[in-house]
Amino acid sequence: MSHEASRSTIAENIARVRERLADACRRAGRSPDQVTLIAVSKTKPLDAIAAAAACGLHDFGENRVQEALTKIPHAPPQLRWHLIGHLQSNKAKPAVEHFHLIHTVDSPALAQRLDRLAQERQKTQPVLLQVKLGDEATKSGVAPTALPALYAAVRALPNLRVCGLMTIPPFCPDPEAVRPYFRHLRELRDALQAAFPSDDLPELSMGMSHDFEVAVEEGATLIRVGTAIFGDR
Structure with a gap:
């Protein structure tokens, strides 16, 4: 696929996603302005990110800090970066330096480390708490029963701001099952x-x-869309 063709394909894909989003919001009696579309750009090259940004997308999601660090310095400066993959504590420092929102806080220890690093940078780091709602061993997240205690611990940290919750449910081909x-x-x-x-x-x-x-019908405010924008990995 030529460079121009791929740009136009991304633009068409984004238009389709926005249409699907608008339809879902209509059904739910919500405004599309209440939902942020995050383009999941993991494994995708910089020119794909630039093509999506040219269509007006501001929010991009990466799974791995290391991969994100190869892109963020070269991407359009107005973009907001979301960490949507599991965060190892040894990658916490660059995560605090570069990510607008960290979606995957799931332990008091990780939260305390992020809080210390945010304090060093004299910033308040917005975070989400990741909740594990399925029983898949490969998924991270706090158990629902342990969520209140984790929330109480994290909200007490002065340099973190908990903005809400995140989950990755088990994959089901039928969306209704999720x-x-x-x-x-x-x-x-x-x-x-x-x-x-x-x-x-x-x-x-x-x-x-x-x-x-x-x-969206159930209240999502942040949706993480990769394949429907950039095509299969």
């Missing part, structure tokens, strides 16, 4: 909000290329 997981994440967030009424927990990071409409 709906209960998305609903469960929203209910967990609502329970935290009720327990801490003065806190602000607006964000639910959930939904990917094949199931984001269902996620």
